[in-house]
Amino acid sequence: MLVLFATYAIYALFQFMAVTRSTICRKGIESLPRGGAIIYYVCVFLYFWVLSTPVVSLVFGSYLYLCINWFHIHFDEAFSSLRIANYKAFTRFHIKKNGDLEVFTLAVDKVRSSLTSTLFTKKTTMPPFCKNDFFDTNIL
16 A cells, blocks of 8 residues: 555656646746745655666666676776776866867876885875876876
């Protein structure tokens, strides 16, 4: 009985949103009373955040999982969200005076363990960061 009630409540939410949306499109937002507008916005919030966001996150996460493990593509997109230190990238955008957009990407494929041990020890002298001793970099 509870499942039936929950199913009906979700259906009623979609029906209320559709009817209210068509009313807003025909007559404008001013035609709704304040309470009706608040209920409409709460329904839209529930639809987009409670129902749609987990589904979209699952679909996009599954897509990235398949792309990395089976097709071996989209490594930058997937590993940047996983917080794995070995797959990081930095992107800089520059708009020229004539309106052209330049994109500079610096990607670090593997971070050597000597960098981690050097950065987190209590030595007083730090290695200069202008050298490129610690990174295997690709400039894309």
